[in-house]
Amino acid sequence: MALRFAVSPLWETIAGLRVLAAPECAPVHQRWTTWAESRLGSLPDDPWFRLLRRLATRGPVVPEFLIPTPGLRSTGIDTEVDALFRATPERITAAVGADPHARPLLDDPTEALTALRDRVRAVHDAIVEPLWPRLEGVLQGDVERRGRRLTEHGGPTVLNELHDTVTWHPTAVEVAGTITELGTRDLVLVPSAFIWPDVYLRDSPVRLALCYPATGFGTLWTRPTPPARPALTRLLGTTRARLLHELERPSTVSELAERLDVTAGSVSQHLGVLRATGLAVSRREGREVVSLRTALGLALVQGGD
Incomplete structure (x- = not known):
């Protein structure tokens, strides 16, 4: 078994x-x-x-x-x-x-x-x-x-x-x-x-x-609490806060780097921190690795508890 x-x-x-x-x-x-x-x-x-x-x-x-x-x-x-x-x-x-x-x-x-x-x-x-x-x-x-x-x-x-x-x-x-x-x-x-x-x-x-x-x-259908981004930026830093927002849909490192206009290495480093703190998760799809935010990451973006 x-x-x-x-x-x-x-x-x-x-x-x-x-x-x-x-x-x-x-x-x-x-x-x-x-x-x-x-x-x-x-x-x-x-x-x-x-x-x-x-x-x-x-x-x-x-x-x-x-x-x-x-x-x-x-x-x-x-x-x-x-x-x-x-x-x-x-x-x-x-x-x-x-x-x-x-x-x-x-x-x-x-x-x-x-x-x-x-x-x-x-x-x-x-x-x-x-x-x-x-x-x-x-x-x-x-x-x-x-x-x-x-x-x-x-x-x-x-x-x-x-x-x-x-x-x-x-x-x-x-x-x-x-x-x-x-x-x-x-x-x-x-x-x-x-x-x-x-x-x-x-x-x-x-x-x-x-x-x-x-x-x-339970965080799925809660309404965002604006303005969440300034507080999130102070907590995580500008790049990680933007990255967490972008992870609303599954994305590869190269896609995230292009959307955020930063290097792939920078994205990988910040993703590692988000994964280690339970805010994001990554998985392999064929030759690509995609990431998206977790329920905890969603709650943080929305300003929830």
């Missing part, structure tokens, strides 16, 4: 749909739900879209085939939605049971999965993609922080700190009183902005995924 982390834009899309199905249960996301509901309402309300919303929101458990667990720490939405095609008829049958509304999935799985993939992608583009840099900064920042805890203190400590309903056992994980044996399966920890106040265990034959509330998700 391996314990690792993953950030999933697909899960944030499905979890966002679940929040929109019961917005009164998540008042912390009120600003986002007001914005997202209008965008979701602009999508075609066809039978496949209604089926997606039913599958994603009507029960306490999302069908396993609809939210495959990522195999890597960072996975793009295209890769995740394409993974829907790996769902076998047996997995679909086990997930939907005798639900008559899901009959199209059983009658023609290929057509149904194609339609659901397209609807999932449309929902993602409407309610998650415009805000993904900000969301990803919070999620990746949580991974960085807990990854350090994993290195320093081990898996049991990290799992026991995720949520008050999660408990580590030598061969199993307990969530809300239910014990699930791990066996040889990986356990993937997936931070989420939309899962609070709960956790969600995604069970599959290959790997388990435990979705938990990401640290700092």
Whole structure:
């Protein structure tokens, strides 16, 4: 069994749909739900879209085939939605049971999965993609922080700190009183902005995924407190303050150097300080290394606590 982390834009899309199905249960996301509901309402309300919303929101458990667990720490939405095609008829049958509304999935799985993939992608583009840099900064920042805890203190400590309903056992994980044996399966920890106040265990034959509330998700929708920049400049210095503002979206060192009109070496040095203080996080994408600010960095830019 391996314990690792993953950030999933697909899960944030499905979890966002679940929040929109019961917005009164998540008042912390009120600003986002007001914005997202209008965008979701602009999508075609066809039978496949209604089926997606039913599958994603009507029960306490999302069908396993609809939210495959990522195999890597960072996975793009295209890769995740394409993974829907790996769902076998047996997995679909086990997930939907005798639900008559899901009959199209059983009658023609290929057509149904194609339609659901397209609807999932449309929902993602409407309610998650415009805000993904900000969301990803919070999620990746949580991974960085807990990854350090994993290195320093081990898996049991990290799992026991995720949520008050999660408990580590030598061969199993307990969530809300239910014990699930791990066996040889990986356990993937997936931070989420939309899962609070709960956790969600995604069970599959290959790997388990435990979705938990990401640290700092509450800063996502707060309004900036102007004027934040002068105070931030006094705290961090001019270049680091400007750099933290620029890290609203993932950027490479060369992109940041060009936008700030400083050398790449200077950017790398300042990024190292921001990472060391938990304000930014960097990851490799192919041959490039991209950076973005964390939830703590966002709160500092906004002038929050």
